[in-house]
Amino acid sequence: MTSTLLRGRTLSFLRWPETVDDHSAWRYEDDGGLLLRDGRIVAADAYADVEKKADEGVKKIDHRPHLLLPGFIDAHAHFPQMQVIASYGAELLDWLNTYTFPEETKFQNAQHGRRIARLFLDEMVHHGTTTVAAYCSVHKESAEAFFAESHDRNMLNIAGKVMMDRNAPEGVLDTAQSAYDDSKTLIKEWHGKGRQHYAITPRFAITSSPEQLEMAGALCREYPDLHMQTHLSENHAEIAFTLQLYPQARDYTDVYERYGLLGRKSLFGHCIHLSEREADALSDTGSVAVFCPTSNLFLGSGLFDYQRYRRREKPLRIATATDIGGGTNYSMLRTMDEGYKVIALNGEKLNPFQSFWQLTRGNAEALSIVEKIGTLDQGSDADIVVLDARATPAMRLRMETADTLAEELFLLQTLGDDRAVREVYVAGRAMKTDMAV
Numbered sequence: 001m002t003s004t005l006l007r008g009r010t011l012s013f014l015r016w017p018e019t020v021d022d023h024s025a026w027r028y029e030d031d032g033g034l035l036l037r038d039g040r041i042v043a044a045d046a047y048a049d050v051e052k053k054a055d056e057g058v059k060k061i062d063h064r065p066h067l068l069l070p071g072f073i074d075a076h077a078h079f080p081q082m083q084v085i086a087s088y089g090a091e092l093l094d095w096l097n098t099y100t101f102p103e104e105t106k107f108q109n110a111q112h113g114r115r116i117a118r119l120f121l122d123e124m125v126h127h128g129t130t131t132v133a134a135y136c137s138v139h140k141e142s143a144e145a146f147f148a149e150s151h152d153r154n155m156l157n158i159a160g161k162v163m164m165d166r167n168a169p170e171g172v173l174d175t176a177q178s179a180y181d182d183s184k185t186l187i188k189e190w191h192g193k194g195r196q197h198y199a200i201t202p203r204f205a206i207t208s209s210p211e212q213l214e215m216a217g218a219l220c221r222e223y224p225d226l227h228m229q230t231h232l233s234e235n236h237a238e239i240a241f242t243l244q245l246y247p248q249a250r251d252y253t254d255v256y257e258r259y260g261l262l263g264r265k266s267l268f269g270h271c272i273h274l275s276e277r278e279a280d281a282l283s284d285t286g287s288v289a290v291f292c293p294t295s296n297l298f299l300g301s302g303l304f305d306y307q308r309y310r311r312r313e314k315p316l317r318i319a320t321a322t323d324i325g326g327g328t329n330y331s332m333l334r335t336m337d338e339g340y341k342v343i344a345l346n347g348e349k350l351n352p353f354q355s356f357w358q359l360t361r362g363n364a365e366a367l368s369i370v371e372k373i374g375t376l377d378q379g380s381d382a383d384i385v386v387l388d389a390r391a392t393p394a395m396r397l398r399m400e401t402a403d404t405l406a407e408e409l410f411l412l413q414t415l416g417d418d419r420a421v422r423e424v425y426v427a428g429r430a431m432k433t434d435m436a437v
Ligand SMILES: [Zn+2]
Pocket: 076, 077, 078, 231, 269, 323, 326
């Protein structure tokens, strides 16, 4: 079996970095080597040491002076919304009704779904994202299209058919029973096939009847190792409408709690306006709050209080995400730049090591898949991004005055985008070179 030896400046995190001087939180090699074989990293160390372990016919690729990091992870995005992104002038509920739902009706056409899934995953990889937790449309065909494209690329992705049986146009509705049946068929066909993971995906409480949330809970009990993804507490009108639809619930989180949807593999998009009780309930169950800064700013939903959620007595597990197409950029670098500003508006800061921890290991931990991805550790899947902090003239100029790794990372986050992504490896395969994405 041929193996590949990458050379460059390698950076991988061991834990949350408290400060920019918390050196034991990460591992950085100025002249690092990664030996890849059968889609995995089989050795990671100083280049001279790794080279000794390589066999004769190893393919050597020198990425110096660029940085090699684990591929970025996007914990929440909607692949059918590529032609919704950049739609003007609405808050969440109007935005869904005016733009999103009509667009998603097109995904009953399997060919359309396949085309958009292909372009979506190309876009992800092009921006350095090697794993995404994606919402498909309500149509089973859309999930089939997504998984087929994901499997072709040998990507580790998490996705599910959206369950929604009310408060939306006919063309994007299922029923409680058909949602259960279709999800089950898709789980059997795709979950665990190659690197594919299925997520039980009720869109949110407004578009699911109590019977359907009951069915989602039943699926979670039948398949306890699956992810569950939905939306929670994004916008005030959404919260008010939810409580009107579920008058017996104590609060929005309680709607999901009642149907057994909280847990360590449950991903809740947004979580902006949580009460203390709701935050406690998420924390007690190990549920994940997903921070989507560009979406929250674009739709005017509110400011996710990242540092307070992290530091509270019962801390929240947090992931970050683009939320395409409410979100406005496919790049996780752009996303963390906006995230930094949202955190700043809450009177706090996120240092660049914390930011890149979040993009890689942090999101992998939140998705409970850190044993596979999110680090450059030996044994990890070979999902790797190669970053060039001098990718544009403005970046090159600014780099003249950047002396430390922390400054370089912050520059990449603040000025960087897909142009800074020189190469992306998915399970050891060079995607920009081999697939020209
Ligand atoms: Zn969303």
